[in-house]
Each structure stands twice: as C-alpha cells, then as structure tokens.
Amino acid sequence: MNTDVSNRIRAIIAEQAMLEPDQISDDATPEQLGIDSLGLVETIFAIEEEFDISVPFNANEPEKSAFDISSMGSIVAAVERLISEKAA
Amino acid sequence: MSPKKTKGDRKKTGETTTAAGLRRVVITGAGTINALGHDVTSTLAAFRQGRCGISQLDFRDVDRLSIQIGAQVHNWRAEDHFNRQQILLYDKFTQFTLLAAKQAVAQSGLNFAGKLGLNSGVVLGTAGGGLNTWDENYRAVYEEGKNRVHPFVVPKLMNNAAASHVSMEFGLRGPAFTVATACASSNHAMGLAFQMVRSGAARVMLTGGSEAMLCFGGIKAWEGLRVMSKDACRPFSANRNGMVQGEGAGVFVFEDYEHASARGADILAEVVGFAMSSDAQDIVMPSAQGAERAITAAMQDARLNPEDIGYINAHGTGTAANDKTECAAVAHAFGHHADRLMMSSTKSMHGHLIGGTGAVELLACIMALRDGVIAPTIGYEEPDPECALDVVPNEAREARVDAVLSNAFAFGGLNAVIALRRV
Numbered sequence: 001m002n003t004d005v006s007n008r009i010r011a012i013i014a015e016q017a018m019l020e021p022d023q024i025s026d027d028a029t030p031e032q033l034g035i036d037s038l039g040l041v042e043t044i045f046a047i048e049e050e051f052d053i054s055v056p057f058n059a060n061e062p063e064k065s066a067f068d069i070s071s072m073g074s075i076v077a078a079v080e081r082l083i084s085e086k087a088a
Numbered sequence: 089m090s091p092k093k094t095k096g097d098r099k100k101t102g103e104t105t106t107a108a109g110l111r112r113v114v115i116t117g118a119g120t121i122n123a124l125g126h127d128v129t130s131t132l133a134a135f136r137q138g139r140c141g142i143s144q145l146d147f148r149d150v151d152r153l154s155i156q157i158g159a160q161v162h163n164w165r166a167e168d169h170f171n172r173q174q175i176l177l178y179d180k181f182t183q184f185t186l187l188a189a190k191q192a193v194a195q196s197g198l199n200f201a202g203k204l205g206l207n208s209g210v211v212l213g214t215a216g217g218g219l220n221t222w223d224e225n226y227r228a229v230y231e232e233g234k235n236r237v238h239p240f241v242v243p244k245l246m247n248n249a250a251a252s253h254v255s256m257e258f259g260l261r262g263p264a265f266t267v268a269t270a271c272a273s274s275n276h277a278m279g280l281a282f283q284m285v286r287s288g289a290a291r292v293m294l295t296g297g298s299e300a301m302l303c304f305g306g307i308k309a310w311e312g313l314r315v316m317s318k319d320a321c322r323p324f325s326a327n328r329n330g331m332v333q334g335e336g337a338g339v340f341v342f343e344d345y346e347h348a349s350a351r352g353a354d355i356l357a358e359v360v361g362f363a364m365s366s367d368a369q370d371i372v373m374p375s376a377q378g379a380e381r382a383i384t385a386a387m388q389d390a391r392l393n394p395e396d397i398g399y400i401n402a403h404g405t406g407t408a409a410n411d412k413t414e415c416a417a418v419a420h421a422f423g424h425h426a427d428r429l430m431m432s433s434t435k436s437m438h439g440h441l442i443g444g445t446g447a448v449e450l451l452a453c454i455m456a457l458r459d460g461v462i463a464p465t466i467g468y469e470e471p472d473p474e475c476a477l478d479v480v481p482n483e484a485r486e487a488r489v490d491a492v493l494s495n496a497f498a499f500g501g502l503n504a505v506i507a508l509r510r511v
Binding site: 037061 | 329330373
C-alpha cells in the first residue's frame with residue numbers, strides 16, 4: 001500500500017467523518033464512520049479532485065460499481081488501481 | 089382516520105359545489121410538448137404503445153459529459169412557432185410552455201377577453217427556469233471571454249418568465265406566479281391553481297409546468313450527485329440504476345365546473361383533491377412517512393376512500409431510494425388495497441422533467457380516467473421485493489378507474505399529491 005495515497009485518502013475521509021486521521025482504521029466502513037450517502041458522494045468527489053482521476057460510482061447500485069467503497073482499505077486499493085491505470 | 093363517504097356526499101353531475109360548500113374544479117383543456125410528442129394526442133399514443141423517448145443527447149459539449157442520454161424534444165424549431173423578437177425573449181422553457189398553453193386554451197374553447205380575463209390567472213412550476221440562457225451566457229463571458237451579453241438575458245432566464253408570457257398571451261389578469269419546488273413544482277402549481285378555483289378566487293387558471301434543463305451545465309450539475317443512469321430509466325425494476333432527465337411542458341385549463349358546464353365545455357376530468365407535506369428531514373433522501381402523509385391527506389381532501397383509487401401515477405424516478413420509499417408509502421397508506429391498485433411511472437418513457445414532470449404525468453391520469461387505458465412502466469426487467477406493487481410493467485392495460493392520484497416527491501423533502509376523478 002502506498003502510504004502517501006493512503007494518508008491523503010485518510011485525511012479526506014477524516015474530514016468527512018469529522019474525526020482525526022489516526023482514528024480511521026483500514027477496516028472502518030463509511031457507515032461506522034457516520035458517512036451517509038451524500039457524504040459518500042462528497043468523499044468520492046474530493047478523491048477525484050485530489051488525485052485527478054474519475055471514479056466510476058453510481059449511488060443507485062454501489063455494490064455493482066467497479067469502485068469498492070466498503071472500507072477505508074478497499075477505497076485506497078481502488079484509488080491506487082485508478083492511479084496506475086491513468087499512468088499506463 | 090379514513091374519511092367516510094356518506095350518501096350524496098358528492099353528486100356526479102349538476103352540483104356546482106362540493107359537500108364542503110366549495111366550488112367544483114374541472115379540466116377543460118390540455119397541452120404538451122415532450123420527448124414523446126409535440127402534442128397530447130401523440131403523447132397519449134406513445135403511452136399506449138409503451139414507447140421510450142430516451143435517446144442519445146444532442147447539444148454542445150455533450151462529449152464532456154459522463155451521462156449522455158436523456159428524453160430530449162427532437163425536431164424542435166422555435167422559428168416554426170415564434171417570430172424573431174419572441175425568440176430573443178423566450179428561453180426554451182418559455183417556448184415549450186407557450187406551445188402547450190396554446191394547445192390547452194384552444195381545446196378549452198375559452199376566450200379571456202373582458203371579465204373572464206380579470207378573474208383568471210396562471211400558476212406554473214419550473215425548477216431551472218431559463219437554464220439554457222444561464223448556460224449560454226456564462227459560457228460567453230467565462231469561456232469565450234466576452235464582456236457583453238444580450239440585453240434580454242434577465243427577462244429571458246427568470247423563473248416567472250413563462251407564467252408572465254402566458255398571462256400576456258391570453259390576457260390573464262388575475263393571480264399569476266411561478267412555483268419552484270424542484271421535482272414537485274408542477275404538482276404544487278396545479279394544486280394551488282385547484283385551490284384558487286375551488287375557493288372562488290379565480291374562475292379559470294392555466295396551470296402545469298415546464299423544464300428545459302438538457303444542456304451542458306444542467307446535466308453536469310446532476311452528474312455530481314451520481315444518481316443518473318447511463319443506459320435507461322427502469323422504475324421499480326430490481327436492476328434500476330438511476331433517473332434519466334427529460335424536457336418539455338404540460339399545461340392545463342382548470343375551470344370552475346359551473347362555468348364549464350354552462351358553456352357546454354368538454355370536461356376531461358375533475359380535480360377533487362390536493363395535499364402537500366414536508367419531510368423536514370433530509371435535503372435529498374426521501375421519507376416514506378412524508379410521502380404517505382401527502383397521499384392520505386390528498387384522499388381526505390378529495391373525500392375519497394383508499395378503495396376508490398384505481399391508479400396512481402408514481403413519482404417513480406428509477407433511483408434506488410425513491411422507488412422503494414414510494415412503494416413503502418403507498419403500501420402503508422392503502423393497506424390491503426395497495427395490492428389491488430395499479431401504479432406506473434411514465435418517467436420510463438418521457439424521462440424526468442424535474443419541475444415540469446407532474447404536468448406531463450397528469451396526462452396519464454386523464455388517459456386512465458377518460459380512455460380507460462393505464463400507461464405502463466416500461467424498461468421493467470426484474471421484480472424488486474421492495475417494490476412489490478402492480479407497476480403495470482411494460483405494456484399498457486385497459487381498465488376502468490374512477491379516481492386516480494398523481495405523486496410528486498421533491499428533493500428538499502417536499503411532497504405534493506393531486507387527486508382526479510372521472511366525470
């Protein structure tokens with residue numbers, strides 16, 4: 001896991017959850033962090049802006065999206081994949 | 089508490105007031121333009137056929153959008169309907185409105201010269217107003233670096249422009265204004281028009297709404313919420329993946345029953361009830377309780393029992409959240425009767441016209457009452473246990489219904505439900 005990417009995402013999620021970055025564990029789910037659907041959409045927007053990537057995510061079918069938002073760790077993995085795809 | 093009907097509570101013909109001593113209100117004209125057609129006849133034909141008006145969007149910079157489908161009005165040539173000076177003053181939402189209003193007034197046979205014009209008005213719904221005008225002129229000053237815009241930009245883009253031009257076109261000198269409650273704008277507008285005629289504040293009201301949000305800025309803003317579908321609008325289907333925007337207008341003539349019957353007007357349907365409620369909860373997530381309160385109150389206002397309702401034109405946006413919430417609200421409001429009534433979403437065909445949607449959807453209600461044809465929910469592919477009602481999947485159905493509801497539940501938690509009855 002790229003610590004730089006991970007830390008930047010942690011900061012975005014922490015801001016949305018109104019917590020300190022070190023309070024966000026890798027297995028924390030958006031639900032556990034109190035991030036609702038609107039907060040999730042805002043988080044994804046912030047990630048797109050931060051890394052200049054396009055995140056495929058439809059709020060109507062989050063489970064079908066190619067972007068796994070089930071936990072902090074899965075979001076980091078998905079962002080890393082998008083960054084490497086963009087570089088390729 | 090459900091309202092109890094007593095004998096003679098509402099007489100079918102002849103009576104000019106309701107049991108509560110209020111004026112009766114009837115619809116004597118209808119007009120529309122939307123992706124399914126440029127008039128009522130072609131729109132109703134599309135409803136019967138279950139035809140889809142959604143296609144690839146066609147406007148400037150569409151290639152920069154991630155959502156590229158919509159129910160766009162095709163073959164629209166403003167110059168076929170308006171002169172050069174009018175086109176300079178009319179944003180597309182006003183153009184659509186005027187076309188629909190002219191059709192409605194022509195059908196009603198009304199002439200507003202003299203006293204009738206003083207006692208008549210117009211109340212319309214729109215969410216975006218002159219959004220194309222905003223979009224074009226922002227592009228001119230920001231992207232193209234121009235330092236001058238056309239002098240009519242403000243009167244063209246303002247949300248009340250359409251209502252004002254309708255009042256000028258027909259000489260309607262009574263109440264005239266615009267309602268903006270996002271996706272419930274038209275239902276709120278029509279509900280207020282109904283109340284004004286029912287109370288005697290106006291003799292005739294032109295009402296309905298319009299939207300022309302299909303432009304780069306309009307869709308780009310919606311993309312942000314990630315609730316739009318990239319492929320189709322499939323309300324109530326388990327595999328639904330979002331809403332699809334439409335554009336156009338619907339305008340109706342709401343007329344005092346006594347006035348309409350005295351002149352021998354052809355009555356399309358009677359407007360019998362209206363209610364509105366606010367969720368007071370969340371700016372985008374709907375509440376089943378808020379929706380249910382509006383549904384129940386509309387039936388009470390109409391003095392109808394749940395068993396009287398044969399059809400509901402659903403809000404049915406095709407989003408995960410709306411459709412299951414709406415079905416829960418209907419199931420709760422109607423109890424065992426929920427399994428016997430029909431509820432379809434015509435947004436699957438004409439898209440979501442946002443502030444104009446309730447107006448176009450009222451046409452499906454009139455068709456159900458007058459023609460005995462229930463418009464289908466097309467694009468329906470997989471049953472969803474959370475939407476376990478008869479959603480009239482994919483094919484129109486013949487059925488006699490005596491009373492119907494039309495639902496609208498807007499962002500902001502604002503709900504508006506109208507009840508119509510066969511005359």
